[in-house]
Amino acid sequence: MWLAGIWQRMTAPIPRIDLFDTDGSPLALGPRLHDSGEATLFQHGDAPDLLIKLHHAPTEALRDKLALLPDLAPVDPSLDTRHRNFAWPVSTVYNSAGAAVGVILPVVPGARSVIAISNAKLRAKRAAEMDWHYLHAVAANIAFLFERLHDQGIIIGDVKPENILIDDRALATLIDCDSVQIVGPDGTPYLCTVGSEGFTAPEWIGRRFTEGPRDIASDRFGLAVVLYQLLTGAHPWTGEWMGSGEPPSRDQLIRSGDWPFKPGARLRPVPGMLSLDALAPGVASLFRQAFIAGAKDPNDRPSAAEWHGALCTALAELDVCETHSHHHYDESLSACPWCIRVKAGLPDLFPKPDTPRDPFAPLILAFERALARGDTRMAVDLWRGNPVLARCEDLKRLIPQMRQLDAAITALDQWIEAYARVPQDIGELASLVEDFPILSDPSLFGHEEIDGQPIAETVKSIADAAVTIPPTPYQTIEITTQPAQSVTAIRPSPVAAPAQSLDPLINDCVVSYTIENGWRGLRPARLILAVEKSCVIPSLTLSDEETGDCVLHIPAQRLRGATSLPFDTPDGRITLILHTTQDSDKRHIKINGPSRRARTLGITGAVLPLSTQMA
Template sequence: MLVDAATGLPVALGAVLAEGGEGRLCATDRPGLVAKLYHRPVPERAVKLAALLLHPARSVAGVAWPVSALRDEAGRTIGFLMPRIEDAQPLTVLANARLRLAQAPGFTWYHLHVAARRLANLVGRLHAAEITVGDLKPENLLVDAKARITLIDADSVQFTLAGQMHRCAVGAEGFVAPELVGQDLAAIDRDQSHDRFALGVLIHTLLLGHHPFAGLWQGPGQGAGDPPALDGLVRAGHYPGLAVSPQRPGPFAVTPNALHPALRGLVRRCFVDGHRQPAARPAPAEWVAALDTALGDLVLCAEEPGHFRAASSGPCPWCARRADLGIDSFADSEAARELMADGLRKALEAGDPMRQAFLWSHHPLLWQHADFAGEAARLGRMAAALPAVERLRSVLARTPDDAEALVAAWRRMPDLGDNPLDNPLANPLVAALTLPDGRPVAQAVAEAEGRLDRLRQLRASFAAGPPTPESAPALVAAYRLAADAFGADSRFLRPYARRAEAAASLLAETAFSGKA
């Protein structure tokens, strides 16, 4: 007979639901609860479980925390009760195209991005609570139809309570950080950089459908397609596609080029830069921010409405995969179309013109939607203006002090009724743009025009030839005005710097001669 240590009441076991390296999961007669029973119920496990049941981090949502210990007739702790997670799939199912199509056909690439974001957020919240997950792997993560993530097997996490460290003694092949491969994990204090590696692997696996170190082996001592063990590839840093790597992406692999550029940068930091510098691996918050950006950039493919793609990354990778290999990773989905329609509704309610124009320009399927018939003409004009507005926004983000680039981008703005050069607020897309310091674009352009006037005066002043005693004062004054506007080191002033020095020297000599 098993007893619930918290209540002293007996617990009856039902069918075995799953079995892993540490124990097996069984149904119970308690509504909403299952039992995990250890294969080896050693005293150290009982001590760790007792400490975990007291840890304040148990308030972190998204984790199937142990509820109470289970004891046998001899009083030994042999497992625990935990919440039963209903209507959720293991992450392994959703990351595999074949299994996903069979068991969760409505789950799109958009949903996978949402799941990845929630996973990163969960790991970040656990780290903030001073919990290191340790055994972070697909089998320990469940995802429901709304892409909500739950971490199970929480008893394996590493934490410190009352000055005592309780380690995570386990790790899955391919998810252990390279510096830990081959080590006795029970004797090692994990840190957050180790979780960051596993988090990157999980996000890569979710979004691209394969482990980042899986590929086509072309190194010495192995037959074609017969790579070393996955842990060996991780430890050696043989990330496929690098010039120095003996691995190449497999013939069925979707490469990181399909991802939004913000995510591609984090993938490289995690698996290339982070191989020898664990501190370079992206923190969970960085993944959250990049995934937010990527989600805002996802659009539906015009050819296959079940395919989402990153608008910033070119053609649909899933259509290319289907054409080249006959493999369709995502099914046609009415839910996907409704997701984009709902996004446009929200953008209209929020008065977000940039989002409205972005969604309308990328989704012809919305043009005939009855809900947007009254807005179609206005949305069409804004969508047509979006490329010019994006160029202007790019200048503001990259080189806000480049007056020539800013004014040039401004002058390429289309007329949406009133000329935005005369009345910029008449263009709602322009009105939505601001500088990093919060100033409106119109003010920045006016300032840039003033700076360019000084530059034009400088160029005109020096166009007459070498400085003379008569022209030196005007040349020096024009150069100083331009330097005040652009900075003395500006590339615009370099062609005039020597002649300005010569004019200043000539002016000084003239003044000295006059005094003499």
């Protein structure tokens, strides 16, 4: 026994007296995990959930950047303690001279790189259950990572699939975050000085990455390449060279704009390559936009938010093959493209897994995705509407947390109702915050807005305003007696004053509305009402334009700014229209609606941003 103790002490990692963390504590290096031309990655000797990355010859600018990174971490919206969207440095590593030489990073357990699941052969060996639905969920989550970082002014720079890890729940985590481009507190840009062939935007090919800062447009190109490779299994510039001379390098092809699916391109698709026709029309349209229009003008490349929206819609519109339940395809297609490939003698890109897939897998993936995105309302909606989630063994750990989130949404809805009813009553609104302190937690309501600004900011500003209202000064009230007077009836004057309407609905009221598609069976659709100025609206009805069937009833109420109202996504194709419930109320309100296509649910590409409708 005592010999074992001695052996453990002899083999335990020994702290390095020349390496220290931000707090000045010596660091112990564990096994060497990976070595690149610029840095070496080690297991943390004292913490198995941490890694230590040491740069070989950091420049002065890189040292300054490494020292700043832990304090410039982006806000991670994930509500799941087991998942982080960004494996951001948690501490800087210093040498004995006090110079920054590396960072300490969190481990991302149980994950594999995008490369492992985008390649059909590797996927079949390691993760056959990762079907077309799963890949779309992964793609949507990757787009969300980019969207979140870009919203916070962070440029990834070195975009490549190796730097994006995916777990079994289709959740994505960005690693190698010490290489990103950030702006310091004083406005100094700290560049990403590396890039990867095949993923670098054409305007940066052949240039030094130290020339100056990159912009969001360069990230958008890399994102499109990663998403294309994930969904199709091939790099976008893969094909047979039909031009003169030797085939150009991949970067040369990118600069030339010869994308195989561009009309007149000198690079053509090879037999067996997945066609754009197998993709959802909205997603295929974005690839054309990124690799044709975006090759000429970087500003034409789809944003991460556009990718995220199109992929979520495509995910919701996947059908299941009647012959092979493990085959999924877009509902706009007349037949399963994977079965067609097999009949043509091509390999099945999504073979039948050894074990049947959980029939609730799409629901679970959607719920996990909502938590990772910090979408409290969607997570609560799915949890409330699908009791099976609470019975899933892996999700039982979330029951206490979901009770808290459920209470948060209930409190938020009460606050929104009070705000719509009496927006000027700061005292009542502030008292609700006192009754429900959870309303002051901005991390729970990142996807909620009111009056065009995040609802957490509105809640805080009203609570602050209530605190700053000065108290009513004390006044002495003098009571005096007056002699009694007889009261006589007062006759109305024969000259009447100009009539004023007491009906608040008579006031000018202009309401605009849009409709957001839901995820059929997973997330409700939404009616978005917006007014330029506060007004009281009459009772309204959202109904089927053809049959007149009511889909959503909106009672008379006061509106300010924008209001989002959920409703169940109807089955099949349906065109909706908003109108007054009573014909007599038409004179009290003007309703501005979107185009008929934007009011139609149940068709691919409906109710999408304009850019996603460009086919």
